[in-house]
Amino acid sequence: MNRYVSYHYFINTFSNIMLLVPYHLTVARFDGAVLAILLSPVIGGILLYMFTSGMQVFPGKGLPEIFSLFYPKWLVRILMTFKAVLIGTSTAIVVTSYSVIITRFLNPEGNQYAIMAVLMLVCAFGATRSTVTVNFILEIILILNIPLIGFIIYKSIHNPLMSWDAIIIVAKHFYQLPSLLVFASTMFVFTGFMNLAIFNRVLPPNFRFKHRWAFPFVAFLVLVVTFFVPIGIHGTEAVVHYVFLWSATADSLKMMYGFIERVLLIFLLVIINLSLTYTVVGWHIVLEFFKSLFPNNKVDSDEAKPPLKTYIIMAGILVSTFLLMFSINELTVVFLGAVFLIIRMCSDVIFTIWMYVLSKKKVRRYEKKANA
Amino acid sequence: MLDRLKIILSPAEDLIQNEIQHPITGQKLELAYYLPLIDEQKIHAFITVPFSKNQYPFMNLLNSNPNFTKVTDPATWSDLLLRGQALIEFQDQIFSFDAMKFSYTDLSEAKLETSILGPQNSLSEDPIISLNIIRNAYVSPELVIDKMNVGNLSRTGLYIIYDQRKVNKHTLDLVMNKLASVHLDLIQSTGQLERLLNGKKYQLFPTLLITERIDRIGRALSFGKVVLVLKGSQYAIILPVTFFDFMHAVEDHYESIWMTKLLIFLRYVALFITTTLPGLYIAILSYNPEVFRLQLTFSLVASRSIVPYPSFIEVIIMLLMIEMLLESSIRIPKLIGSTSTTVGGLILGSAIQQAGLVSSIMIIVTSLVAISNFVLPIHTMSLAIRFLKYPIIVFAIFFGLAGVVLGLFLYIISLCSTRSFGEYYFRYRGDVSTKKGDIGGTGTA
Numbered sequence: 050m051n052r053y054v055s056y057h058y059f060i061n062t063f064s065n066i067m068l069l070v071p072y073h074l075t076v077a078r079f080d081g082a083v084l085a086i087l088l089s090p091v092i093g094g095i096l097l098y099m100f101t102s103g104m105q106v107f108p109g110k111g112l113p114e115i116f117s118l119f120y121p122k123w124l125v126r127i128l129m130t131f132k133a134v135l136i137g138t139s140t141a142i143v144v145t146s147y148s149v150i151i152t153r154f155l156n157p158e159g160n161q162y163a164i165m166a167v168l169m170l171v172c173a174f175g176a177t178r179s180t181v182t183v184n185f186i187l188e189i190i191l192i193l194n195i196p197l198i199g200f201i202i203y204k205s206i207h208n209p210l211m212s213w214d215a216i217i218i219v220a221k222h223f224y225q226l227p228s229l230l231v232f233a234s235t236m237f238v239f240t241g242f243m244n245l246a247i248f249n250r251v252l253p254p255n256f257r258f259k260h261r262w263a264f265p266f267v268a269f270l271v272l273v274v275t276f277f278v279p280i281g282i283h284g285t286e287a288v289v290h291y292v293f294l295w296s297a298t299a300d301s302l303k304m305m306y307g308f309i310e311r312v313l314l315i316f317l318l319v320i321i322n323l324s325l326t327y328t329v330v331g332w333h334i335v336l337e338f339f340k341s342l343f344p345n346n347k348v349d350s351d352e353a354k355p356p357l358k359t360y361i362i363m364a365g366i367l368v369s370t371f372l373l374m375f376s377i378n379e380l381t382v383v384f385l386g387a388v389f390l391i392i393r394m395c396s397d398v399i400f401t402i403w404m405y406v407l408s409k410k411k412v413r414r415y416e417k418k419a420n421a
Numbered sequence: 422m423l424d425r426l427k428i429i430l431s432p433a434e435d436l437i438q439n440e441i442q443h444p445i446t447g448q449k450l451e452l453a454y455y456l457p458l459i460d461e462q463k464i465h466a467f468i469t470v471p472f473s474k475n476q477y478p479f480m481n482l483l484n485s486n487p488n489f490t491k492v493t494d495p496a497t498w499s500d501l502l503l504r505g506q507a508l509i510e511f512q513d514q515i516f517s518f519d520a521m522k523f524s525y526t527d528l529s530e531a532k533l534e535t536s537i538l539g540p541q542n543s544l545s546e547d548p549i550i551s552l553n554i555i556r557n558a559y560v561s562p563e564l565v566i567d568k569m570n571v572g573n574l575s576r577t578g579l580y581i582i583y584d585q586r587k588v589n590k591h592t593l594d595l596v597m598n599k600l601a602s603v604h605l606d607l608i609q610s611t612g613q614l615e616r617l618l619n620g621k622k623y624q625l626f627p628t629l630l631i632t633e634r635i636d637r638i639g640r641a642l643s644f645g646k647v648v649l650v651l652k653g654s655q656y657a658i659i660l661p662v663t664f665f666d667f668m669h670a671v672e673d674h675y676e677s678i679w680m681t682k683l684l685i686f687l688r689y690v691a692l693f694i695t696t697t698l699p700g701l702y703i704a705i706l707s708y709n710p711e712v713f714r715l716q717l718t719f720s721l722v723a724s725r726s727i728v729p730y731p732s733f734i735e736v737i738i739m740l741l742m743i744e745m746l747l748e749s750s751i752r753i754p755k756l757i758g759s760t761s762t763t764v765g766g767l768i769l770g771s772a773i774q775q776a777g778l779v780s781s782i783m784i785i786v787t788s789l790v791a792i793s794n795f796v797l798p799i800h801t802m803s804l805a806i807r808f809l810k811y812p813i814i815v816f817a818i819f820f821g822l823a824g825v826v827l828g829l830f831l832y833i834i835s836l837c838s839t840r841s842f843g844e845y846y847f848r849y850r851g852d853v854s855t856k857k858g859d860i861g862g863t864g865t866a
Contacts, residue, residue, distance in 0.1 A: 053860055151823045155708075155709060155821060155822055155823050156708060156709075156820065156821050156822075156823060159820065159821070163819075164820055164823060167819075167820065167824075167827065168823075168827065171827055171830060171831050171834070174831070174834060175830075175834040178834065178837070178838040179838070181845070181860060182834075182837045182838040184860060185837040185845065185847065185848045186833060186834055186837045188848070188849055189833055189837065189847070189848075189849065190830075190833065192849060251860050252860065253859060253860065308713050308714065308717060309712060309713060309714065310713070310714040310715075311711070311712075314709075314712050314822075318826060321823060321826050321827075322826065322830065325827075325830050329834075353840070
């Protein structure tokens with residue numbers, strides 16, 4: 050069942066484009082981005098090891114259940130609300146950026162808010178399904194899209210216009226220390242394991258994590274591609290001119306044969322699919338965190354019919370996302386995204402270490418019991 | 422003998438176990454056989470009638486008639502019974518009597534799921550004949566056949582068949598509960614039963630498989646599935662099923678492996694085409710003509726240049742026509758059936774294009790959609806899929822290409838959230854084994 054863990058890890062990795070990670074990185078391409086890319090897989094890998102081995106001690110339990118084993122109810126509620134709001138913000142940013150991308154590249158005459166409303170309703174339908182269902186959706190979408198992602202990467206690397214000199218020039222700036230934002234952006238790629246906070250519930254009791262070393266390694270390759278390919282295609286200076294960097298990059302690629310000429314369309318297809326899935330998974334996690342706030346919340350990872358409170362919470366999420374969208378413009382999205390990335394990194398580090406300490410605590414408790 | 426048989430064999434509704442006592446002589450005869458596998462006339466003529474008339478000592482008959490064979494080893498009992506023998510115990514001796522019956526000649530030819538190399542016959546409307554061929558196809562003492570009556574008024578006989586050792590108990594409980602909760606006066610066909618059992622009322626996809634093929638039933642039983650046979654219907658129901666079972670034809674096991682794999686792939690391509698092509702046509706022509714390369718777009722637009730209305734009206738006209746054509750070809754008497762296809766398909770199709778009401782590309786799209794719909798091997802699924810293109814058309818009308826993607830995503834969500842009697846309907850199975858544990862295994866499912 051390790052593949053389900055990897056799906057959660059990589060949906061996060063691939064969604065970095067939607068959270069403007071390439072933009073933040075290319076802005077700092079001479080100021081520490083390269084060093085951040087080199088450092089983050091190491092730290093991300095250590096965090097992955099700590100978090101997963103922490104989770105392994107609590108089979109079939111999510112973060113809310115684990116925390117309520119050790120701490121009073123009010124503290125758990127505050128923490129879970131914080132996490133829910135954090136992930137809710139990230140999905141709101143993703144929703145905003147892909148509705149912008151759709152209106153800009155696919156439907157220039159369409160009404161952005163109408164498109165967004167339908168997108169959000171579909172995602173809400175997905176997110177209110179059971180945890181197991183969300184897992185299957187994630188799996189199917191990734192299986193369908195990974196060949197396309199591979200194709201786009203292949204196409205972009207084999208582009209004759211790619212300037213390897215530009216890449217080498219940027220790569221030579223590896224000695225600058227990164228700023229906090231740049232480091233947080235690269236760390237985002239490696240923190241997909243945080244989804245296990247809820248999805249640990251569906252993993253079987255005798256589950257063992259395997260091949261954990263491969264996760265950060267693959268994510269590192271993806272990060273390298275997302276950072277260096279646009280630089281090779283646009284050049285070291287022009288690359289900062291685009292907010293939706295990869296859409297512009299994909300639009301500079303061309304297919305010689307077949308029905309479709311522009312790689313952009315395949316890229317948009319992939320991006321829509323991945324962002325929809327990211328939103329579904331993200332909202333599902335938010336839902337589960339909010340549901341854990343209720344007293345005597347029953348955890349059922351494969352419920353036949355979602356309870357009424359799921360729909361009420363979902364409506365609340367939809368309304369607040371919509372309000373957020375009305376109140377911000379594209380510039381504030383970039384700013385909000387930056388703030389989110391930094392807070393998310395801090396929270397991930399803190400929660401990972403916390404989880405690890407708790408798991409050691411539990412082990413010690415059992416040892417005490419066994420000795421006594 | 423009968424007590425011992427109860428231990429060896431699984432409880433089956435069709436296993437007849439009789440104990441006959443002669444009213445005058447007081448002699449006892451124990452008799453056991455599987456009803457569907459046996460010619461009952463023979464049983465009467467050779468066993469029960471001579472025994473009750475008692476004109477000739479019954480023991481002498483057993484010893485003299487070559488149709489009776491003495492059985493000494495109890496281990497062979499179940500095997501003998503399953504091969505259409507009746508077992509008789511008389512005066513502490515056990516005999517087998519060959520009364521085997523094959524009902525293959527009574528069957529009609531399979532109409533919905535035809536195959537080239539597989540068995541050509543379908544089930545029968547007589548449940549005993551159906552049970553006969555099922556028992557002959559799945560020869561196992563573990564096969565259980567339960568009987569129950571459904572329908573308040575009709576009391577239609579329903580046989581529930583499964584392999585005792587392989588069946589999932591949870592599934593079986595769900596089926597029994599569901600069947601017990603069926604309240605309808607008349608139940609006349611398996612299709613009706615399917616809709617009653619099909620979980621939610623507004624289910625998009627069928628969660629049970631209706632089949633008439635004996636090889637499919639045998640295979641399903643060997644995978645621990647439950648088969649329902651309804652009296653008066655030549656279709657059986659298999660459950661639980663997954664989406665991928667519907668994409669699978671029985672012939673996939675009979676023919677060349679590489680071609681089969683290609684065909685399975687082709688079915689998924691057909692599935693994609695038949696659900697999205699009309700929507701894509703609208704999206705590309707009305708919203709995103711830049712998707713295709715320039716020459717292709719020009720020829721698409723050129724063929725549409727004489728059509729006086731937007732693309733979605735074109736699509737709706739043509740799809741209405743093709744649906745009517747399909748519907749009429751089912752209702753029409755077989756003798757004049759070819760007329761409707763000729764008039765509807767050929768004459769109307771070319772005329773409507775020449776009249777400039779519909780572009781020629783649209784004719785291609787419509788026929789491609791219809792053809793690829795019939796590539797899907799199971800009728801109920803192909804019907805469900807036939808509906809799927811309409812919501813996508815609506816999405817495409819309002820949101821273009823993004824709408825098509827959104828529609829497909831909606832279907833994936835709905836497929837993933839469907840459960841067929843406790844089994845996950847749509848998932849990539851991978852290397853799931855009981856040893857490694859399955860996802861969601863900690864919950865109730």
